[in-house]
Amino acid sequence: MIDVANMSNKVLIREQYKNTDNLKLRKSLHEKYSVNRTGFQKWMFDQYPFCAGMKILELGSGRGELWNNYFENDTLQNLKMDILLSDFSDGMTEHLHRTYSDRGFFVRKIDITDIPFGEDVFDLIIANSMLYHVKDIDLALSEVRRVLKRDGLFFCSTFGTNGMMQYLYRALDELGIPYDHESNISFTLQNGMQLLEKQFDRVERRDYEDALEITDVEDYLEYIYSMASLQGLDRGNYDILLKYFNSRKRNGCLHVPKEYGMFVAGL
Numbered sequence: 084m085i086d087v088a089n090m091s092n093k094v095l096i097r098e099q100y101k102n103t104d105n106l107k108l109r110k111s112l113h114e115k116y117s118v119n120r121t122g123f124q125k126w127m128f129d130q131y132p133f134c135a136g137m138k139i140l141e142l143g144s145g146r147g148e149l150w151n152n153y154f155e156n157d158t159l160q161n162l163k164m165d166i167l168l169s170d171f172s173d174g175m176t177e178h179l180h181r182t183y184s185d186r187g188f189f190v191r192k193i194d195i196t197d198i199p200f201g202e203d204v205f206d207l208i209i210a211n212s213m214l215y216h217v218k219d220i221d222l223a224l225s226e227v228r229r230v231l232k233r234d235g236l237f238f239c240s241t242f243g244t245n246g247m248m249q250y251l252y253r254a255l256d257e258l259g260i261p262y263d264h265e266s267n268i269s270f271t272l273q274n275g276m277q278l279l280e281k282q283f284d285r286v287e288r289r290d291y292e293d294a295l296e297i298t299d300v301e302d303y304l305e306y307i308y309s310m311a312s313l314q315g316l317d318r319g320n321y322d323i324l325l326k327y328f329n330s331r332k333r334n335g336c337l338h339v340p341k342e343y344g345m346f347v348a349g350l
Contacts, residue, residue, distance in 0.1 A: 109310070112303065116302070119294075126291050128152075133162055133164065137165070138164070138165045139167065140167045140198075140204075140230070142195045142213065143212075143213030143216075145170060145213075147182055147188075150168070150183065167191060168190050195214075198229070200230045203232045207237075207238070208230070208235065208236075209238050210227070210239040211238075214269065214270035215242070224278060224282045228350065231350065238345055247342075250340055260323070275288070283350060286348045288345075290343075297338075300325055300337055304321060304328070
């Protein structure tokens with residue numbers, strides 16, 4: 084039985100991210116098969132209005148690839164910004180320490196529902212593809228508002244309800260593979276505006292147009308089995324899924340829709 088509600092279960096999320104392997108596997112699928120070759124991370128990074136002397140907090144940094152891939156240029160480094168990378172997973176935090184502590188970044192273990200800073204501290208706060216894991220989203224967003232400066236900005240990316248997961252759920256329904264249709268995914272492109280407007284005066288949605296064109300369906304299945312919300316999916320269904328998705332190929336590719344974007348919020 085697939086328990087979609089576990090998207091917000093901290094125990095499962097900690098297990099999923101106790102090391103970087105699952106996250107790396109999922110990112111590699113997007114890098115290999117995305118139609119939009121800009122890349123979601125690069126697109127996100129280009130949205131941030133970096134300025135000299137900024138104090139920046141990233142929540143849920145994961146492996147920190149956002150900074151490893153796009154921050155290595157003299158123009159950005161000469162801005163002398165204070166950048167704090169954080170995650171609530173011990174495994175991710177340890178990885179961030181090993182990778183970034185000697186490169187001028189600060190690293191700290193932080194739970195978004197209890198951010199250990201006073202009010203009006205950060206000019207820019209980033210939370211990429213992590214708010215849908217948060218059970219108490221209202222508390223989390225109130226904490227972000229509290230530590231954000233009056234003229235600061237909060238950038239948060241997420242997925243929509245018409246993308247990859249819904250494509251998979253329709254396939255499971257068609258095949259008669261049972262899963263829990265109940266979902267308490269707390270933050271999507273569809274509900275994010277309403278949730279953010281409770282805490283922030285200005286909210287803007289920005290969409291990233293993309294899809295997957297997958298030639299090797301086994302890569303897609305490994306992606307599926309790596310996800311915390313699908314840990315209940317029996318490996319005995321692997322061959323059934325493999326045959327099903329291979330039969331859906333057109334011109335040698337399995338087309339999987341994606342719906343990703345971000346919100347920009349300010350006070």
